[in-house]
Amino acid sequence: MPVPVIAIFDVGKTNKKLFLFDEDYRIVFERSARFTETVDEDGDSCENLESLRLSVFDSLSEVIRNKEFDIKAINFSTYGASLVYVDQRGRPLTPLYNYLKAYPEKLKYEFYRKYGDEQELALSSASPVLGSLNSGMQLYRLKCEQPEIFKKVRYALHLPQYMSSIITGKLYSDITSIGCHTSLWNFQKNTYQDWVSKEKLADKLAPIFPGDAVIPSVFPSDKFPSGVGLHDSSAALIPYLESFHEPFILISTGTWCISLNPFNNSPLTKFELSQDCLCYLSYKGKPVKASRLFAGYEHDKEVKRIAEYFGQSYTKYKSLKFDLKIMRKFLPEEALPIYFNRLGINYLNFEKEDLSRFSSDTEAYHYLIYTLIFKQFISTNLVLEKSKVKRIFVDGGFSGNVIYMNLLAMAFPGFEVYAASMAQATAMGAAVAIHNNWNDRPLPGDVIGLKLYVPFLKVVS
Template sequence: MSLRTPVIAVFDIGKTNKKVFLWDTAFQIVFEKQQHFAEITDEDGFACEDLAALQQWIVDTFTELCQMPEFELIGLNFSAYGASFVYVDRTGEPVAPLYNYLKPVTSPFPYAEFGGEPEFARKTASPILGNLNSGLQVYGSTLKPFWPEVFQALHLPNYLASLFTGKFFSEITSIGCHTALWDFDQGQYHPWVSLIEDKLAPISSEPSLEIDGIHYGLGMHDSSAALVPYLRCISDDFVLLSTGTWCIAMHPFNESPLTSDELANDVLCYLQPNGKPVKASRLFGGHFHEEQVARMEKHFGGSFTDLKFSDEVYELKPKASSVFESAFASRDLHDFPDLASAYDQFMVDLVGQQIFSLNLLLKDAPVKQLLVDGGFSKNEWYMRLLAHAFSTLEVYAAEVAQASALGAALMVYAGETPKNLIQLKRY
């Protein structure tokens, strides 16, 4: 009888930090390691990921994991940032840099041939975002002079999986993240994709491949992967509000078509691993918080971490604003006697924007629970103000260890999902 612990390895590849985790079958982390790589530049001098260094680290680390005598590897998967393609030849070798999705577009896309920008954006659930609409990266590459012969274009998580499976597959969560590839009205590629479809790997109908007793995932877009533990463990309909630099609310039970008004207010759609849409609204909340707290601390001195929540906050009124700019930014700090009163008003303004953003999802599809994870789930103002505004919902601060990596691990595990993966605190 083997005394080795069965484990699933997941490489969680962010823009800044690269991590690897080993999960046991109770989904406790039994090993983790982190790495950071300096960016390099592409042929135009624009900063980009050092793909060769990333690939070498992953291969070397995987070899190291397989040689650990205390573990038996039963699964491998990847969660990674989206909107990034790797171009490979027939042998799977990259033939171009891993271009940065922030690089300006050089080849205009013929939106007018496909209904114009507003309708194109609505049908593909992809705000017009330049190279963040990663399908347009592939379109632009076909117009480049002296472009190398490309056999397949693979989204980053799907490319990383191919290093171990030797198979080229596209995977639905990577296709569905503001790529401009998917027609959400028809549930298939948008007609324009016929221009590049010969460069795209076929869409896999299965989430993993079994090779020599190991389940290899095909890779996942990290935001969609982070939703998987909640879908597995929460029985009631819910909205998940994942907070950080961006506050992204995901409503996997809202199947209403995306409207132009929603799109104009930064609502879009992702795809779940089962191919169903996830309507999502975005707010640059963490960035607003960092920016305005720095402004207040500079003006008043002191630190917001020393402040205490008071029920008097409920009496304050938020300042009306769009989701695209901080409502508090135009307030005069001289109107406040101290940091505490200014921070109270700031949080009321910020949560006011968050309430507006959430209501875009909830108006057509009410839910029973609002689950908040990430940095703001530990902010008393944020949580109490949300619970006050949505008094008919069960509002919880949720804590899941490494949600994106955990979701990717669950996708390659055939056993029963433990029910204690999510820690909830009700407000």
């Protein structure tokens, strides 16, 4: 008998993957692809939409031919802040502009002169001013700079919803994409920002479809119920929301370390906004306060510096053990949270360190992680306040770093700090979101593996 599965397309900036999950959410098939980027009319690099579209058809056709599996549903999770402008037939009218594309300062100036103070608009939309990373500003730019193309646009779809439309033929929006640093959504009024209507952009935004509902496919047949697609950060949170009901924070680590608190309902403040805080919307439309830290990028950059200086292999640090004897050289006599709270925000900064002060690369690496934990403490506390959270889950790259996890537990001694392991969190989240539409079994209790880290409450010399 073929295995009943859900097919999930998980599209990252680098890797594009197809996963098949069985009814117990075990990965039973995986296919990965990487595409050569193309360029837009300005010569800036961007995603190759045609390669992406064809890969969906090819991958689905391959799985359908494989008699080992019986596809029961399909869904998508992709990176955000990217819009696909489609015509009446759902065909793209422009390249998929890169969200890192420089935003014209003159256009930005004119926008805020017309619609008010940057900070006030950022507060109401719960997203910092980020240029092209605010996808609503991309749509505004298209209207201003390419009016003839803008007239032809039926809808501006975020990438997850465009991916879904490839196989459903239906054009919808999704709240997780709209509510992710787009500058489109007013979190106080729970509707689109006023400027969206004034610029007549609301007509270019497709109707919102529930993230936990499905649409019949048209490719390769009409028998596959399909989700509308989800923004990746919001998708990664779903298995945790479904598995744990006591308040928690999820620190999702990678290039960015994002602290997500679904249990903090307080409005975003000006200070939080200035410290790179924002709000996401969950797939059920609830605000999730989040803070961002560029810690993964800093880690990788500084590890290369350490490895080169001490003549070591870069890979050595992936399995380095926590050495309390080394850490005692840097730890204060008082508890870490008390010490960290006394320091200035930018007090510990490893990139300013002269590596000659360290006796070994291992010592230098321990201090690097120590400085990152200081920054993580500051960042996570921004979304921790005014909530009853007592658990911190860490997933992604740093969850497997025992130095990071031990120091994080010391920085948050009043909390249960867990390293969480889950196979492909964003893909699994997209599968769990439409669980009731394809799977009669209850959600397994072991989809997330947890390892508790107990802090060293007292450091003795």
